[in-house]
Amino acid sequence: MFSQLVVNGLVTGSVYAIAAVGVSLVYGILRLVNFAYGDMMAFGALVAYGCNGPLHQSMVVAALAGMAATALLALALDVALWKPLRARRAGFMSLFLASIGLALVLRQALLLAAGPQPEAYRVDPYRVFVIGSVRLSEAQTIAVATAAAAIVVVALFLARTTAGRVLRAMADDRTLAAVAGIDVARATRLAWAISGLLAGLAGVLAGLVEYSFTPDFGFQLLLPVFAAVVLGGIGSAYGALAGGLALGLAEELSTWSGFAGGVDPVYKPVVAFVLLALALLLRPQGLFGRARVA
Amino acid sequence: MTTPLLEVADLAAGYDDALVLHGVSLTAAREQIVAIVGPNGAGKSTLLKAIYGLVRPRAGSVRLAGVDVTGERPDRLTRRGMGFVPQIDNVFPTLTVAENLHIGSLVLPRAERQAELERMLELFPLLAERRRQRAGSLSGGQRKLVALARALVARPQLLLLDEPSAGLSPLAIDLVFEKLLEIRALGIGVVMVEQNARRALALSDTGYVLDMGRNAHSGPGPALLDDPRVVELYLGGSRRTASSSTSTSTPSGMNPPTK
Ligand SMILES: Nc1ncnc2c1ncn2[C@@H]1O[C@H](COP(=O)(O)OP(=O)(O)OP(=O)(O)O)[C@@H](O)[C@H]1O
Ligand SMILES: [Mg+2]
Numbered sequence: 001m002f003s004q005l006v007v008n009g010l011v012t013g014s015v016y017a018i019a020a021v022g023v024s025l026v027y028g029i030l031r032l033v034n035f036a037y038g039d040m041m042a043f044g045a046l047v048a049y050g051c052n053g054p055l056h057q058s059m060v061v062a063a064l065a066g067m068a069a070t071a072l073l074a075l076a077l078d079v080a081l082w083k084p085l086r087a088r089r090a091g092f093m094s095l096f097l098a099s100i101g102l103a104l105v106l107r108q109a110l111l112l113a114a115g116p117q118p119e120a121y122r123v124d125p126y127r128v129f130v131i132g133s134v135r136l137s138e139a140q141t142i143a144v145a146t147a148a149a150a151i152v153v154v155a156l157f158l159a160r161t162t163a164g165r166v167l168r169a170m171a172d173d174r175t176l177a178a179v180a181g182i183d184v185a186r187a188t189r190l191a192w193a194i195s196g197l198l199a200g201l202a203g204v205l206a207g208l209v210e211y212s213f214t215p216d217f218g219f220q221l222l223l224p225v226f227a228a229v230v231l232g233g234i235g236s237a238y239g240a241l242a243g244g245l246a247l248g249l250a251e252e253l254s255t256w257s258g259f260a261g262g263v264d265p266v267y268k269p270v271v272a273f274v275l276l277a278l279a280l281l282l283r284p285q286g287l288f289g290r291a292r293v294a
Numbered sequence: 295m296t297t298p299l300l301e302v303a304d305l306a307a308g309y310d311d312a313l314v315l316h317g318v319s320l321t322a323a324r325e326q327i328v329a330i331v332g333p334n335g336a337g338k339s340t341l342l343k344a345i346y347g348l349v350r351p352r353a354g355s356v357r358l359a360g361v362d363v364t365g366e367r368p369d370r371l372t373r374r375g376m377g378f379v380p381q382i383d384n385v386f387p388t389l390t391v392a393e394n395l396h397i398g399s400l401v402l403p404r405a406e407r408q409a410e411l412e413r414m415l416e417l418f419p420l421l422a423e424r425r426r427q428r429a430g431s432l433s434g435g436q437r438k439l440v441a442l443a444r445a446l447v448a449r450p451q452l453l454l455l456d457e458p459s460a461g462l463s464p465l466a467i468d469l470v471f472e473k474l475l476e477i478r479a480l481g482i483g484v485v486m487v488e489q490n491a492r493r494a495l496a497l498s499d500t501g502y503v504l505d506m507g508r509n510a511h512s513g514p515g516p517a518l519l520d521d522p523r524v525v526e527l528y529l530g531g532s533r534r535t536a537s538s539s540t541s542t543s544t545p546s547g548m549n550p551p552t553k
Contacts, residue, residue: 162400165389169397172386175348179380181372181401181448 004134005252011140013248014147015205019221020228020240021154022198027234028171029191031092032082035099037199037225038218039106044070044200045207046110046215049119059121059142067200074196075189077102082192103219110215118212121204125211139208147205151241154198158237167191168237223269224251227276250275297360299324299452299483300345300376305354307344314340316507317354320485322452322500327474327484329498329515331491337507338487339381342454345485346378347371358452373401377450381457381487384441387430391421391440394429398444414443417476435466442473446482453477455486459493471497495519 023037034040048066051057057065085098127138136144158164166187170177178184206221207213228247232239254263254271263271300322308314314337322328330338343349345356347368356364358376368378386394395414399407415422418439424432429440438458445453458474459467471493478484488494495501498515503524511524518524 162396165393165396166400169386169389169393172388173383175368176380176383176386177397178368179346179348179372179378180397180444181369182397183369 001133002256003132005256006249007134007136007144008140009249009252010245011136011144011147011209011248012251013245014144014151015202015209015221015244016224016228016248017241017244018147018150018154018198018205019202019225020232020244021151021237022195022202023225023229024232024234024237024240025167025171025191025198026195027229028237029167029174029188030082030086030095032095033092033099033226034195035096035222036077036103036106037195038220038222039103039110039216040070040073040196040199040218041203041206041221042110042213042215042218043073043106043203045203045213045217046114046119047200048204049114049121049207052121053119059123062121063146063201063204066204067197070200070203071193071196074192074199078189078192103222107216107219114215116214116216118214119207120212121208123208139211143205143209146201150198150201154194155238155241157194163190167194171237224272227272231276231279247272247275297357298322299359300485301355301357302341302345303355303357305341305344305356306352307340307349308352309340309349313352314507315344318504318507318509319354320502320509320512322483322485324451324483325478325481326499327478327486327497327515329491329494329501330485330487330504331489331494331501332504332510336504338504339456340507341504342378342456342485342487346376346454372448372450375449375451376454377445377448377452378454379438379441379445379456379458381460385429385432385437385444388428390426390428391432392425394440394444395421395447398447401448410447410449414447417446418443418473433466435462435469438462438466438470439473442470442477446477450482452483452485455484457487457489459488459490467493492519 019037019041023034026032026034044066047069048062051065052059052062081098081102085095090098121139123139123142125137125139129136129138129141158168166177166182167190169180169182170184170187170191174184177187203218206217210217224247225244228243229240230243231247232241232243251268251272254268255265298321302318302320304317304319306313306315306317318337318341320328320330330341332338340349344351347366351365354364355362358371358374363371363374386397389397392411395411396407399410402410415425420436421439421443424436429437432440442458458470462470467490474484474486475497486494495515495518501513501515501518502509503511503518511518511521513521
């Protein structure tokens with residue numbers, strides 16, 4: 001029972017983690033809290049559904065198509081919306097409100113395009129892998145394996161590659177990055193592209209894990225993803241990874257009967273936020289965040 | 295006459311509705327140190343930012359080796375060989391020392407980056423010991439060195455420095471000024487803004503005194519130190535203390551000596 005919950009937690013947590021890194025990358029570089037991220041995830045999930053369902057493509061092809069489409073969406077939105085706002089020196093609050101507006105527009109557009117009915121990927125819900133006392137559905141297995149691979153790739157990208165280093169430098173200090181010779185506009189596009197790829201991937205994996213999803217399911221994902229970002233220390237990509245995993249685990253483990261009889265699963269989101277509140281009380285800058293002076 | 299490395303003519307710039315620079319001119323040459331001094335708020339930092347495209351010039355021009363670069367973007371100026379070390383926030387705190395230098399080296403052709411990086415670590419042995427340490431965990435003086443090395447690794451022809459000695463211990467100040475002489479010996483032109491006016495003028499080839507966004511005085515650095523008008527107005531104290539300070543360090547150059 002306990003190990004099953006741990007595994008379930010890792011499955012949910014790894015999806016949160018991937019999305020949280022995507023949010024965190026853009027926040028770190030643009031100080032933009034992207035409220036539309038959940039709906040970008042839903043967009044990726046739906047594009048992948050279009051490929052997997054009606055177009056009969058394999059899940060891998062569908063996921064790649066969903067990721068690519070979401071990355072393009074992110075880049076297009078930067079050109080059409082965020083770049084003009086930056087040029088007008090929009091402040092933190094204006095950007096935040098713009099992202100809320102964008103979220104509403106995206107969500108309605110997705111509902112119009114795809115209809116309100118739930119969709120499901122073509123995976124066999126009855127195929128189950130049993131490892132010891134742990135049971136994993138095919139969808140869960142795909143999700144956790146892909147997410148683990150993606151997390152390793154993202155962590156290595158940020159730590160080892162020049163592009164990853166440039167993104168971290170931009171997150172530290174955008175002006176200094178320009179002074180050091182970095183083409184800030186180009187690096188910003190790179191951040192959006194990666195954030196979009198991760199949104200698409202997280203959306204597809206969330207769709208797999210939840211088995212069936214509606215075009216507006218992004219909004220429910222948004223809150224735990226943001227909680228993961230804050231828990232990890234907003235703007236820190238490594239922190240977002242850890243925050244996502246910690247949050248997924250906490251949500252699942254709270255239902256464990258050994259833990260004061262277990263919390264009703266309905267209250268999982270509440271558990272997530274209680275944990276977040278506690279963590280912030282103890283460490284206001286987040287798990288991996290830097291304490292800011294002034 | 296050869297074209298000067300940097301030629302700033304009648305530069306005017308400011309923030310939103312406040313004009314700070316009302317037409318400032320200066321020239322700098324290769325293998326020379328130019329010191330800009332002046333009271334707080336004179337517009338020294340604004341001048342460097344306007345030269346460097348961080349504040350948009352409203353009038354006047356900036357030429358680098360004869361090429362008009364007025365208002366050009368900072369990353370382009372860096373690629374053209376103009377380096378800048380800001381007064382504050384001059385390192386990437388979550389990056390290691392080596393990563394900071396690597397970022398600086400990206401404007402070089404890929405094949406040359408590593409060698410240049412190694413050369414910097416030789417020039418700054420203090421940093422070599424700490425190459426894997428996060429820049430944010432270094433002391434103020436060590437950060438200044440990281441910032442200096444980050445700018446130098448791009449092999450600039452011209453280096454703009456905003457207050458290289460501010461907030462440093464006397465020992466660290468000695469170290470930074472020593473490095474400036476080494477940098478000049480590499481053939482690089484240095485333009486620095488300094489609060490520590492006596493020391494800065496003493497080692498500079500040319501000095502400029504800025505006041506209220508205008509050129510007030512200029513001339514060979516050590517000569518400015520002996521100019522009674524400059525001493526009275528901006529250095530405080532008598533000529534005697536001014537000239538005797540050219541070889542020894544004097545704390546806080548802009549303040550009158552306490553009696
Ligand atoms: N970001 C800014 N926005 C608005 N006004 C500014 C800004 N930065 C500087 N100023 C104003 O411009 C004037 C010149 O400032 P500047 O920083 O250039 O002076 P400085 O000579 O470098 O002074 P210090 O010796 O204190 O560093 C000051 O009156 C200051 O208030
Ligand atoms: Mg200044």
